[in-house]
Amino acid sequence: MDAESPESTVTTCYRHPKVESHVRCTRCDRYICPDCMREAAVGHQCVECVREGARSVRQARTAFGGRITAVPMVTYVLIGLNVLAYLAELARPSVVDRFDMLGTVPAGYLPEGVAHGEWYRLLTGAFLHLPPTEGTFGILHIVMNMVSLWNLGRVVEAQLGRVRFTALYLLSALGGSVLVLLIAPETPTLGASGAIFGLGAAYYVMARRLGAGMNAVNRFMAGLLLWLVISAWATSWQGHLGGLLTGAAVTLAYAYVPRGPRRALIQATVCVAMLALLVILTITKATELTGGAG
Incomplete structure (x- = not known):
């Protein structure tokens, strides 16, 4: 019996549904297009995950509790x-x-x-x-x-x-x-x-x-x-x-x-x-x- 090869499913970017994408965010596993890719330590992350990660990073402070700023x-x-x-x-x-x-x-x-x-x-x-x-x-x-x-x-x-x-x-x-x-x-x-x-x-x-x-x-x-x-x-x-x-x-x-x-x-x-x-x-x-x- 001849087996028909199933039609491959087309995947699109979660932020741009009309753009075909084959790369997943390494953090949330959603598909992202080149415009939404952000370089990460391993692979790429989406814009939202990068923003969320930045919020969770603890800001450097001085010995007195002040935020470090370059300009007085x-x-x-x-x-x-x-x-x-x-x-x-x-x-x-x-x-x-x-x-x-x-x-x-x-x-x-x-x-x-x-x-x-x-x-x-x-x-x-x-x-x-x-x-x-x-x-x-x-x-x-x-x-x-x-x-x-x-x-x-x-x-x-x-x-x-x-x-x-x-x-x-x-x-x-x-x-x-x-x-x-x-x-x-x-x-x-x-x-x-x-x-x-x-x-x-x-x-x-x-x-x-x-x-x-x-x-x-x-x-x-x-x-x-x-x-x-x-x-x-x-x-x-x-x-x-x-x-x-x-x-x-x-x-x-x-x-x-x-x-x-x-x-x-x-x-x-x-x-x-x-x-x-x-x-x-x-x-x-x-x-x-x-x-x-x-």
Whole structure:
């Protein structure tokens, strides 16, 4: 009896049913066409399996839990914001008086400052710098701060990752402003120095945590403390000290919280607790300055 050879079944790509295909995905065993093939360690995989595999791959992180990134994007953005604020000062000098850090004004003047509801000054003052009308130091103020932010920010952001670095910077800026409010509420202050001192403290804490060569780190810290002493008569030492203490406290949490699935949650909780403390101190001092009114 003559045996008829069965007609071969035509197989098509599962994503493109009109395209004939004879290759299977090594992961899901479905037929895939050349457009859907992705090179794998063995054979080929389909687009969906490659995407699913990428999601399951654990992303590399630093010793502090931050995602490893090649570009210090937050540092670039912060420098850009400071420069834009300085250009706004050049275009309209009244910006300084409107947005610098000021707790309150002496009795007899129109009420203004953080104690009178202008809470935004706690943060906006950290993005302003002395205008050119202050002479050479007016230009040096922003130049020195931006050079320091460039040098410190790239290193600290690379270790902490973008989210933790942003939280550290903003909390350090707020910490500096709050200490100004507590100690010298009638003194107008401005500048990114408080936040930069926070980055300096973070650099020191991280270096100790990583066991880096401490001779150079100690020299850096000595220079930072010397800058703090000099600022006692040159600029706002309260803002510098507040940023230093806040940055150190936040980074200690980043550095010494044990690794594990809840590390990010604990670090975030510490940041929220620090923010809450700064808010409570601000409310308490504002109430004191206004005599409990309004």
